[in-house]
Amino acid sequence: MSIVLEATGLTKEFKGFVAVKDVNLRVEEGTIHALIGPNGAGKTTCFNLLTKFLQPTRGKIVFEGRDITRMEPADIAKLGMVRSFQISAVFPDLTVLQNVRVALQRRRGESFDFWRSEKSLSQYDDLARGYVDEVGLSEFLHHRAAELSYGRKRALEIAATLALEPQMLLLDEPMAGMAQQDVERISALIRRVAKDRTILMVEHNLSVVADLSDKITVLARGEILAEGDYAAVSKAPEVIEAYIGAEHA
Known part of the structure; x- marks a missing residue:
């Protein structure tokens, strides 16, 4: 499959604090790709970097072969990459x-x-x-x-x-705050609209991630911890440790 969106060495620092560090991410055409991780993992920062609501300290972002690293959100939307927000x-x-x-x-x-x-x-x-x-x-x-x-x-x-x-949709926690019947309805909707589009989503609901995603990238402390399908990443010891450690922190 061709690569629709690619980030290389993506890094964001806030006054000495590194929120995202050297993230290399490749989203394949026609897939649903999930970005997950425990609280404080850097998911939202990474998502905002990819959608250009934040400028990276270092790194490069390419959409459909075009360097969009310094472009504005409205300009990348015109190119066919459109995002949603946590708040409707x-x-x-x-x-x-x-x-x-x-x-x-x-x-x-x-x-x-x-x-x-x-x-x-x-x-x-x-x-x-x-x-x-x-x-x-x-x-x-x-x-x-x-x-x-x-x-x-x-x-x-x-x-x-x-x-x-849009050629690519970026969904920021599409299931946040929903009742179970709404989760099921929106999950079915995402699966339906993904038939001829590429989707990258940040999502906390792991059952939704397991059900919908072709590929998952797990972040922890701003870095990629694991990547693969749900069966692979859910069994990775480092992923289990990151989630359990976050629950007991």
Whole structure:
């Protein structure tokens, strides 16, 4: 498989504290790749470096053969690499349809669509309905986002992300704060949308990681501790020690 995203020697220091140290990461096309580790492992920092919300102290990041190390988040989103956040980011007073339509308008690269009439924006509706249907929210099409359950808000966020036509999705703890039925729904959704996309996700729920991931990278104290499929990394003594040690620290 070809490599979609590659980090080499990725390092981030904060006033002498090394949060991420010499991380080498390769994400293969068409896979679901999970980034896991105990609390304080450096997962969030690493994720923010890869998505350019932090600049690395050292190292190189390449997406689709292009050096993006010093690029801004908006610029890499235009290249096809789009991230979500731990906190659901939807417009609460807009309907499900309108939320996805905003994302479709963003693809035009113009800022004046917000001043256009509702009728003139209806040209996006059919395409927006397609993305809403893809994430299983068709029956909530005209509901305000604020009326949705937390899990359905996350599904709406994914629909808006898909509307940007990303080649790669980076999901930051997509299951955080969810009830079990929502976890199952979003897991199924991620598996469905991954059929023709590459996904990198940070996730604490290890049962979700075991179920979804093709490959897992385990971080501890800012460094890669182990890498492989779930069967391999879950049995690695150093991984077991890192998690048990973190629980009893």
